[in-house]
Amino acid sequence: MIERHLAIDSAVSLPKNELDAVLSDLRQHGYQTVGPRLKDEGLVYAGIETLDDLPRGVISEQAAGTFRLVQAGQERYFDIIPGGQSWKQFLFPPRVTLFTARKNGHWRIESDGEPAPRYALIGVRACELAAIEIQDRAFMRADYCDPIYSARHRNLFIVAVNCLQPAGTCFCVSMGTGPRAERGYDLCLTELDDVFLVEIGSELGRSLLAKRSFEPASAFLQNAANQGLEQAAQQMGRRLDTSDLPDLLTKNLEAERWEQVGKRCLSCANCTLVCPTCFCWDTTDHTDLLGKITRRERVWDSCFNPSYSYVAGGNTRQAIRSRYRQWLTHKLGTWKEQYGTPGCVGCGRCITWCPAGIDLTEEIAALREEVKA
Amino acid sequence: MTTTAIHSAAHRAAHPERLLEPDWAEITAITPETEDISTFWLRFDGAAVQERYRYQPGQFNMLYLPGYGEAAISISSDPHNPQRLVGHTIRFVGNVTRAISRLKAGDRLGMRGPFGVPWPMHAIEGKDVVIASGGIGLAPLRPAIYHILHNRERYSKVILVYGARTPRDLLYSNEYDSWRKADIDVQITVDRADETWSGRVGVVPMWFYHFRVDPRKTALLTCGPEIMIRFVVFEALARRIPTDQIYVSLERNMKCGQGACGHCQLGPYFICKDGPVFPFSALERYFNVEEF
Amino acid sequence: MSDSIKPSVAVYKFSSCDGCQLSLLNLEDDLLDLAGAVDIAYFLEATRAVKPGPYEVAMVEGSVTTPHEAERIRQIRSEARFLIALGTCATAGGIQALRNFGNADELARMVYPHPEYLEYLDKSTAIAEHVKVDLEIWGCPVNKHLVLECTAALLQKRKPNLPQYTLCMECKLRGTTCVTVAQGMPCLGPAVQAGCGAICPANGRGCYGCFGPVAYANTESLTTTLRALDRYAGETALLLRNISGYAPAFRKAAETLFSAEVTSHKDPQ
Numbered sequence: 001m002i003e004r005h006l007a008i009d010s011a012v013s014l015p016k017n018e019l020d021a022v023l024s025d026l027r028q029h030g031y032q033t034v035g036p037r038l039k040d041e042g043l044v045y046a047g048i049e050t051l052d053d054l055p056r057g058v059i060s061e062q063a064a065g066t067f068r069l070v071q072a073g074q075e076r077y078f079d080i081i082p083g084g085q086s087w088k089q090f091l092f093p094p095r096v097t098l099f100t101a102r103k104n105g106h107w108r109i110e111s112d113g114e115p116a117p118r119y120a121l122i123g124v125r126a127c128e129l130a131a132i133e134i135q136d137r138a139f140m141r142a143d144y145c146d147p148i149y150s151a152r153h154r155n156l157f158i159v160a161v162n163c164l165q166p167a168g169t170c171f172c173v174s175m176g177t178g179p180r181a182e183r184g185y186d187l188c189l190t191e192l193d194d195v196f197l198v199e200i201g202s203e204l205g206r207s208l209l210a211k212r213s214f215e216p217a218s219a220f221l222q223n224a225a226n227q228g229l230e231q232a233a234q235q236m237g238r239r240l241d242t243s244d245l246p247d248l249l250t251k252n253l254e255a256e257r258w259e260q261v262g263k264r265c266l267s268c269a270n271c272t273l274v275c276p277t278c279f280c281w282d283t284t285d286h287t288d289l290l291g292k293i294t295r296r297e298r299v300w301d302s303c304f305n306p307s308y309s310y311v312a313g314g315n316t317r318q319a320i321r322s323r324y325r326q327w328l329t330h331k332l333g334t335w336k337e338q339y340g341t342p343g344c345v346g347c348g349r350c351i352t353w354c355p356a357g358i359d360l361t362e363e364i365a366a367l368r369e370e371v372k373a
Numbered sequence: 374m375t376t377t378a379i380h381s382a383a384h385r386a387a388h389p390e391r392l393l394e395p396d397w398a399e400i401t402a403i404t405p406e407t408e409d410i411s412t413f414w415l416r417f418d419g420a421a422v423q424e425r426y427r428y429q430p431g432q433f434n435m436l437y438l439p440g441y442g443e444a445a446i447s448i449s450s451d452p453h454n455p456q457r458l459v460g461h462t463i464r465f466v467g468n469v470t471r472a473i474s475r476l477k478a479g480d481r482l483g484m485r486g487p488f489g490v491p492w493p494m495h496a497i498e499g500k501d502v503v504i505a506s507g508g509i510g511l512a513p514l515r516p517a518i519y520h521i522l523h524n525r526e527r528y529s530k531v532i533l534v535y536g537a538r539t540p541r542d543l544l545y546s547n548e549y550d551s552w553r554k555a556d557i558d559v560q561i562t563v564d565r566a567d568e569t570w571s572g573r574v575g576v577v578p579m580w581f582y583h584f585r586v587d588p589r590k591t592a593l594l595t596c597g598p599e600i601m602i603r604f605v606v607f608e609a610l611a612r613r614i615p616t617d618q619i620y621v622s623l624e625r626n627m628k629c630g631q632g633a634c635g636h637c638q639l640g641p642y643f644i645c646k647d648g649p650v651f652p653f654s655a656l657e658r659y660f661n662v663e664e665f
Numbered sequence: 666m667s668d669s670i671k672p673s674v675a676v677y678k679f680s681s682c683d684g685c686q687l688s689l690l691n692l693e694d695d696l697l698d699l700a701g702a703v704d705i706a707y708f709l710e711a712t713r714a715v716k717p718g719p720y721e722v723a724m725v726e727g728s729v730t731t732p733h734e735a736e737r738i739r740q741i742r743s744e745a746r747f748l749i750a751l752g753t754c755a756t757a758g759g760i761q762a763l764r765n766f767g768n769a770d771e772l773a774r775m776v777y778p779h780p781e782y783l784e785y786l787d788k789s790t791a792i793a794e795h796v797k798v799d800l801e802i803w804g805c806p807v808n809k810h811l812v813l814e815c816t817a818a819l820l821q822k823r824k825p826n827l828p829q830y831t832l833c834m835e836c837k838l839r840g841t842t843c844v845t846v847a848q849g850m851p852c853l854g855p856a857v858q859a860g861c862g863a864i865c866p867a868n869g870r871g872c873y874g875c876f877g878p879v880a881y882a883n884t885e886s887l888t889t890t891l892r893a894l895d896r897y898a899g900e901t902a903l904l905l906r907n908i909s910g911y912a913p914a915f916r917k918a919a920e921t922l923f924s925a926e927v928t929s930h931k932d933p934q
Contacts, residue, residue, distance in 0.1 A: 040869060042842025065890065067847045084842055094838045098392050101439040106481050111391055143646075144631045147392050250640065253662045266883045268855035269830060273837035280635030283393060283628065284826055287440040289695075289702045289813065291821040294439035296393065300838060301635070305830040306881060308636055311626055312466045320883060322664035330638065337641035355833075355845050355855050356886050441823050468824040475822070 006210050008203065011217040014196045016077070018212045020050045022159075022187075025208050026120040031157055034090065035122035036080060041069060043083030045090075048122060055080050062167040062237070062348065065357030078123055078191045081167035084353045086276035087128055088135060090119045091152045098283070098296045116151035122159045124185065126178030127170075127345040129160055131276035133184060137339040138279045148298075157204065160185035164228040168237035169348030171361060175240065177345045179232040190225040197225045238348060240361045241368070245342065246333030248368060253325065257367045262321025264356050269302035271350035271358075272327065277343045280308070303327050328360060393629065395437045395483030396422050401458060402478055407542050410509060412449060412462045413473065415484060423457045429491035430516035431622060431650045435630050436461065436473065437483030444469035445627035445645070447513035448487060453523060459484075462512035462544065488630035490650050492517045493620060494524075497592035500618075501530040505605045507577050510597030511535055511544045513622055513649075517594060522555050529590065532558040536577040536601075539563055540570045578604035581612060588613040596622035606653055606660070619653035639665065672721035672820070675707035676751075677741055679727025679734050680761055680789060684806035685752035686710045686726050692809050699813065702820060718744035722819060724812075728754040728761060730789045742796040747819065750792040751812070753805045753875055753908050760805070762789040762911035789911070800825070805875035805908045808860055828859035831879050832872050835863035844871050851891050851904055856882035856914070874915065875908040884918035892922070899926055 006012065023033045035048040038055045048054065054077040061068045062081065072079055100110045124132075139149035163172075163179035172178030181188045186205035190197040197217055200206045272278040282301035287294045301308055304323045309316040317323050335343035344360075351359045398415040405411045415436075417423045428434075428448050437443045444467060450460030465474040473482070494517060502521065506514050521531055533552065537543045540563050549559045560580060562573040578601065591614050595605045602621055609619050625637035625644040632646030640659040642648060659665050676686060690711060692699060699705075706716035723745035729735050742748055750756050758765065764772050765788040773780035792798050802811055811827060818825035828834070832854035836843065844850040844866050852871030854863070858879045865872050878884070884905075891901040902922035905915045 040842045040844075040847070042847045044840060044842065065846060066849070067843075069847075084837070084846070085840060089840070094840075099394055103439070107397065107439055107483070109394055111394070138633070141632075144633050146633065250658065253659075253665060263883075264886050264889075266855040266886055267831070267881055268833040270833050270837065270843065270855070273834065279633075282634065282636075283442070285440050285442055286814075286826070287817055287821065289698050289817045289820060291440045291817065296439075298392070300834075302830070302834070303635070303638075305834070307829050309626055311624055312464075316625070317664050319664060320881065326638075326665070329640075334638075334641035338643075353843055353846050355843070355852075356890050440821055472823060 006200065006206055008200050008206055011197055011199045011222065012209065012214040013217045013221050014198045014209070014212060014214045016051065016194070016196060018214065019189075019196060021212060022208050023048070023050065023120075023122065025211065026157060029157075029204075031118045031120035033120045033122055036078075036082060038069065042067065043069070043080060043085075045082075045085050045087060045121075051077055054078070054123075059165060060167055062169045062352045063357075064169065064351050064359045065354055067352050076191050076193075078161045078189065079165045081163070081165065081170065082125065082128070082347075082349075084270075084274045084349060086274065086347075086349065087121055087124060087132065088276050090117075090121065091132070091149050091156075092135065092139065092279065092281075092300075093148070094300050096148055096298050098298055101294045101296070103292045116148070116155050118155040118157075119152070120157040120159065124158050124160045124181075125163050125347070126160070126181040127172040127175070127347040128276055129158070129181055129184040130172075130175075130177035130345040131347065134277045134339065134341055134343060134345065135279055137341065158185045158187075160188040160201075162188065162190040162225065162229055164191070164232050166232050166235050166237060167348065167352075169351040169359075170236050170346065171238035171240050171348060172346040173233050173236050174238070174242060175342065175344055175346035180229050190228065192221060192224055192228075195221070197221050238346075238351070238359070238361045240344075240346065240364060242332075242342070244368070245364075246329075246336050248364070248371065249329045249333035252367060252371055253329070255367055255370055257363065257370050258321050258325045260366075261324055261358060261363055262319060264358055265304075265320050265324045266356055267304045267320045267323055268355065269304040270353050270355065272302040272304060273300060274349040274353045275331075276347060276349070277331075277345065278302070282307070303330070328363060332360070332364065393443075393485070395435070395485045397481045398459070398484045400476055400478050400480050400482065406462060406544050409466070410462060410464045410544065411474070412460050413476075413482075414450070414458045414460050415482060416456070416458055417484065418481070426457070426459070426487070428452055428459070428487035428516075430494060430520050431492040431513050432487035432489045433513070433627070433630075433649065434459065434461065434484050434486030435488065435627070436469070437485070438469060438472050438476075439483070441469045441472040443483075443485075443628070444473075445488075445630065449512040449515045451519040452516055453519070462509065462515075464509050485630060488627075488645055490648055492594055492622075492650055493592075493652075494520050497594075497618075498527045499529065500590050500592045501587060502528050502532070503586065503591060503593045504531070504533045504535075505577050505580070505593060505595040505597070506534070507536045507597030507601040508538070508542065509544065510595075510601070510622075513596055514594060515545060518552060518557070521557065522552070525555055530558065531556070532560065532584070534560045534562070534577050534580040536562040536564065536575075536597075539565050540567055576604070577601055578608045581608040586612050586614065588615070591618065593619045594622075595620070599624075603660075616654035616657060617652045621651055621653055621656060622649045623651065623656075624649065671702065671704040673704045673706040673716065674722045674724065675718065675720040675741075675745065676705070676710070676724045677707070677726065678710065679725060679738070679755065679792075680730040681727030681752065681754040681759065683710060683726070685754075685804075688806045688809040689724075689812060692813065695809075695813055699816060703816065720745050722747045722749065724749045724751045725755050725792050726751045728758045728789045728791060729786065729795055730761060731785050733784070735786065735795055738792060738795045747799045748792075748796065749800045749802060749815065750798045751802050752807045753803050753877060754789075755792045756801045756803050756912075757791050757877055757909045758789040758911040760908050763906065765789060765911055766906065791911075802827070803858060803875075803877040803909075804861060808862065811860055829880065830859050831855055832857040832859050832861075832863050832866075832876070835859045835861070836866050839863060839867060841867045844869065845890070845894070849894050851894050851900060853887070853904060856884050856887045871904075873904060873907045877909040877912050878914035882914045884914055885921075888918055888922060899923075902926065
């Protein structure tokens with residue numbers, strides 16, 4: 001009877017343990033359910049079966065160059081702000097075979113005939129939804145549609161989670177991407193003490209929820225969720241003034257600040273690999289000893305790797321300074337000209353996971369100061 | 374630009390679900406050009422691909438040899454070539470091109486393309502055309518020269534300034550006379566002469582000191598070593614050729630050809646998709662920034 | 666392919682633990698393929714059958730530590746068209762290069778009852794310090810897959826796919842959480858050449874750099890980060906002075922740290 005009232009864009013109150021049944025139904029529909037799990041003192045995205053697999057009661061303390069798991073004393077499942085992995089690994093795999101070529105007289109190509117996996121992503125933050133949208137623009141353009149990415153994207157089911165406990169390196173408010181998930185999900189959870197407030201974003205989401213025992217979302221619950229989100233928006237660990245981007249970057253390519261950050265930067269590529277929007281890739285051929293079989297593989301690449309900007313005669317960006325400048329100028333500058341949006345969602349991963357603790361919000365502020373002076 | 378997109382899309386439509394999968398092409402002939410440069414003439418296997426494949430002056434292909442990888446190679450042949458042969462003038466400097474140098478007529482290569490924005494052959498009609506190039510930079514300009522030969526009446530004065538390190542490094546030297554016959558002013562210069570050389574000695578940008586250009590009606594097409602391009606552009610600007618009438622073909626680390634893998638970026642541009650040919654007005658902001 | 670046109674390969678041992686040669690023997694099924702593709706002409710660890718030189722390829726394991734070895738490597742070079750330094754002893758002097766930081770005679774007296782019977786050089790050095798090396802394969806031990814890849818590349822006349830980026834790339838590609846950021850563990854990864862597959866961080870410990878420094882290693886910045894995590898005085902400097910400790914980038918970085926330490930001892934605040 002209640003089901004009749006269940007519509008896309010409506011919200012219900014769901015007892016927490018009912019989510020287990022949703023996960024189980026998703027698997028029945030052929031999805032692999034993946035979500036946040038604790039591993040090696042970090043948080044990774046991996047297969048989950050039930051709520052018990054989630055890092056209940058744990059939060060992450062994050063600062064430039066540090067990430068620590070902390071017992072929060074609360075019993076919530078989704079309070080933890082993610083670690084160094086992002087969902088991009090499921091759409092844009094770190095390594096994937098493109099094809100195999102065999103030489104028997106002439107070369108013949110065998111394509112990988114495997115169907116794209118079906119992933120249900122559980123616990124996607126607003127900034128991460130924004131990141132997927134940004135990667136969509138790079139991988140699913142009108143004039144270039146990446147077959148691997150798009151096939152995986154078509155197969156996605158997304159359970160978003162509204163952020164109530166931002167971490168020290170978060171600045172989604174500055175980038176306009178969070179903390180509330182606005183679109184791009186099938187279901188969206190706001191985790192309150194006793195229940196999930198669930199918003200419905202798609203027909204499949206609606207039909208899965210319809211089978212569960214839920215209550216209409218009371219005004220009190222909705223209010224509690226809204227208040228939590230407002231509070232979260234006030235608690236951002238970082239701020240980024242975007243008012244003069246991208247010009248601040250593209251007009252100050254010779255600033256002294258690039259030298260300074262170039263001295264700190266390790267060119268280790270961590271920032272680009274943890275970044276949920278960085279999309280660069282390379283290809284490598286793997287052969288057998290005699291070169292009769294070649295497997296062509298696509299691998300994540302980074303503008304910090306020297307081979308990235310190699311041309312006959314050498315690397316066009318020899319200095320680490322030039323590579324950092326390329327990254328930041330692209331991320332917060334020229335990305336906009338390419339795709340109509342900055343390449344940053346304010347998730348803070350590049351700050352947390354930089355071993356040297358380089359903080360792009362600090363770099364932008366310093367560049368602005370230098371230009372003003 | 375629009376036509377380019379259509380041409381590139383033609384290739385993608387052939388293999389929409391197969392990333393980076395090439396079509397195969399046979400090497401029909403190899404023309405040695407210099408000690409370390411040869412032109413490889415390729416023809417796609419299968420009439421359907423041959424029929425579909427069209428290119429414009431200034432575009433490039435990705436040539437693939439399994440195990441060695443892909444290399445971006447400019448097309449150096451005449452787009453109107455009736456035999457559907459696609460010429461690639463290749464210098465053997467890298468991993469892939471050295472492997473290609475060991476191939477023989479009858480061998481096959483993978484080929485994807487054509488990619489990139491071509492020379493603006495229509496936009497510059499009616500103008501004096503100065504083509505300034507050095508070394509292997511003449512390769513992507515030769516299709517433009519052929520286009521002019523086919524349509525000579527559409528252009529006013531046409532001047533080719535071409536330089537190489539030594540007389541033995543000059544490309545296509547047996548064609549200069551036929552170009553001259555078609556009223557192209559061919560000016561050849563070398564950095565270092567040898568006993569056979571009675572022509573001009575000096576670098577390409579020096580040409581501007583010997584001839585007078587009319588900036589109101591001149592278009593410049595240039596491709597060659599980056600240092601040469603810099604000085605050519607410098608001289609052209611000094612003679613007040615407008616920045617949107619100076620066209621530069623750039624080289625970067627082209628890998629996918631589709632503006633997807635990120636390697637060939639220069640500022641907001643993916644050189645493989647938004648270039649390699651750019652009006653200098655689009656590059657001005659980034660051109661003199663070191664290591665950008 | 667008949668034996669006559671298979672390239673001949675000779676494998677030599679210098680001062681080393683034999684671990685890299687064992688990596689070759691550990692190739693298992695691939696070893697059969699390898700034996701089919703090349704003519705293993707000299708490999709005492711595998712077979713006593715020896716064919717005379719010259720050889721197409723010489724693979725040299727170990728560092729040069731004695732006058733005899735210094736002589737022998739020249740001989741080997743003169744008999745090989747292509748010489749590969751195999752493993753970090755051969756590319757940087759190895760763990761035995763730790764003695765380069767002290768006085769060899771003193772150390773010999775401490776270790777051996779009759780050091781007068783020993784003949785040794787002052788320093789344990791990389792093969793490239795003695796003869797021209799065509800290819801270096803780092804690692805302690807080498808990654809056998811990279812050795813196969815290099816052999817395949819030689820056979821096919823192409824550039825081998827040796828990663829040119831940092832170890833961090835490999836951690837991220839396999840999804841390992843950074844041990845430095847998440848656990849405050851010292852790790853040389855950001856300055857180290859990838860190639861091992863990032864085994865140590867995946868097993869909960871920091872990288873100690875056995876694949877050597879990456880070409881563009883920013884050791885100055887890395888040591889700043891790591892020193893803040895030192896669990897005892899000088900930990901970062903000692904981490905640098907490990908298997909690849911005599912590689913120039915690590916050698917310099919450690920020297921800087923040690924001299925800073927000495928200065929700070931002399932000048933207590």
